Amino acid sequence: MALNMVLLRELTVAALFFIINYLFTRYLTRKFSRQLPPGPRGWPIIGAIPLLGAMPHVTLAKMARKYGPVMYLKMGTCNMVVASTPDAARAFLKTLDLNFSNRPPNAGATHLAYNSQDMVFADHGPKWKLLRKLSNLHMLGGKALDDWAHVRVSELGHMLRAMCECSRKGEPAVVPEMLTYAMANMIGQILLSRRVFVTQGSESNEFKDMVVELMTSAGIFNIGDFIPSVAWLDLQGIERGMKKLHLKFDVLLTKMLEEHKASAHERKGKQDFLDVLLANQENVAGEKLSYTNIKALLLNLFTAGTDTSSSIIEWAMAEMMKNPHILKQAQDEMDRVIGRNRRLEESDIPMLVQYILGTLVHSFDWKLPKDVELNMDEVFGLALQKAVPLAAMVHPRLEPHAYLD
Numbered sequence: 001m002a003l004n005m006v007l008l009r010e011l012t013v014a015a016l017f018f019i020i021n022y023l024f025t026r027y028l029t030r031k032f033s034r035q036l037p038p039g040p041r042g043w044p045i046i047g048a049i050p051l052l053g054a055m056p057h058v059t060l061a062k063m064a065r066k067y068g069p070v071m072y073l074k075m076g077t078c079n080m081v082v083a084s085t086p087d088a089a090r091a092f093l094k095t096l097d098l099n100f101s102n103r104p105p106n107a108g109a110t111h112l113a114y115n116s117q118d119m120v121f122a123d124h125g126p127k128w129k130l131l132r133k134l135s136n137l138h139m140l141g142g143k144a145l146d147d148w149a150h151v152r153v154s155e156l157g158h159m160l161r162a163m164c165e166c167s168r169k170g171e172p173a174v175v176p177e178m179l180t181y182a183m184a185n186m187i188g189q190i191l192l193s194r195r196v197f198v199t200q201g202s203e204s205n206e207f208k209d210m211v212v213e214l215m216t217s218a219g220i221f222n223i224g225d226f227i228p229s230v231a232w233l234d235l236q237g238i239e240r241g242m243k244k245l246h247l248k249f250d251v252l253l254t255k256m257l258e259e260h261k262a263s264a265h266e267r268k269g270k271q272d273f274l275d276v277l278l279a280n281q282e283n284v285a286g287e288k289l290s291y292t293n294i295k296a297l298l299l300n301l302f303t304a305g306t307d308t309s310s311s312i313i314e315w316a317m318a319e320m321m322k323n324p325h326i327l328k329q330a331q332d333e334m335d336r337v338i339g340r341n342r343r344l345e346e347s348d349i350p351m352l353v354q355y356i357l358g359t360l361v362h363s364f365d366w367k368l369p370k371d372v373e374l375n376m377d378e379v380f381g382l383a384l385q386k387a388v389p390l391a392a393m394v395h396p397r398l399e400p401h402a403y404l405d
């Protein structure tokens with residue numbers, strides 16, 4: 001009897017303990033989940049991944065209208081927060097900058113960006129600071145931009161003359177190919193003191209295709225990044241493609257570096273950006289750069305700098321051709337301010353992208369080839385590509401001498 005009483009008392013205590021524990025855990029879970037921003041419920045295990053579809057940016061914009069400027073998506077085993085207004089973006093990228101300044105490692109960082117040894121994926125620490133400082137000092141900062149103005153003028157001159165040649169032959173100018181070629185050559189001259197593509201053609205087009213492939217594959221939502229336990233299956237074949245692409249880029253970058261080292265004697269006394277990067281391998285006192293860091297930074301600058309700028313100008317040009325009255329208005333205004341006797345100059349407009357776009361608008365009349373309709377479809381990726389590249393019939397508008405070197 002006494003034994004039964006003891007057993008009963010212990011069972012009661014155990015049951016009470018279980019109930020309290022259950023209620024407390026449920027309270028904590030609810031309290032925690034209430035702190036998350038609103039968002040779609042998604043599926044068990046995979047969460048919101050299947051909701052995103054082929055055009056995640058369009059889906060996320062629609063979701064933001066329903067759930068608000070900051071929303072939460074459970075993506076497999078990962079938590080994702082999406083900021084959809086300038087204020088929300090400012091909160092993450094400026095106010096709470098330090099909490100969000102590291103990018104999570106993913107397949108792109110591992111297979112394309114030399115295992116996060118580049119600037120884009122490096123943790124916010126001494127290596128990233130050194131890469132950032134050198135890039136600003138020699139390429140991206142205000143003074144560097146001023147110092148390299150002549151490169152932009154001459155490279156844009158090459159592009160205008162190639163477009164005049166298309167016009168003379170009655171052939172369409174394929175705008176993104178020409179822009180990528182010009183951007184890569186501008187970056188080449190700043191980094192390596194030379195144009196990387198001497199003639200426009202298959203080599204520069206292959207480079208453009210590689211950059212577009214990098215930006216597209218790095219932008220796709222790779223299931224393995226969100227459910228690491230199935231990453232080895234590479235269900236979408238993304239990692240396979242990345243590894244192949246990486247090999248192609250690595251051959252190109254290694255060749256650039258080796259040729260540059262071999263020609264160092266020609267630049268005695270006038271070091272370029274790559275010479276400075278190579279000198280930082282020997283940095284005795286401070287942070288050092290490895291050979292891989294340098295290749296990875298070159299990859300960053302050539303890829304982040306070409307496709308982004310080229311796409312934005314191509315889209316803007318296509319939008320203007322879709323709205324010819326805006327194109328005409330811009331040309332009339334430039335004719336009044338600049339005239340037709342000379343090209344647009346950077347001092348006419350301060351921003352680089354506007355400088356290139358403005359020059360194209362000012363220098364040519366734009367038409368679509370006969371029987372071609374303007375296609376404005378987009379392909380999802382880190383930079384939104386036009387699905388069909390803009391190919392246009394251009395006709396020079398300025399006095400012929402304005403196109404000369």
Ligand code: HEM
Nearest residue numbers: 093119120121132187300301302304305306308309312353
């Ligand atoms: C219109 C042209 C461009 C657009 C729209 C663009 C857009 C962006 C965006 C959205 C980011 C991410 C910023 C962040 O996460 O805080 C970024 C980062 C970056 N961009 Fe650009 N970019 C452009 C041109 C360029 C050019 C010309 C270069 C170099 C030649 C470049 C090199 C980089 C690099 C290296 C990063 C990573 C910076 C870091 O992680 O510290 N970009 N860009």
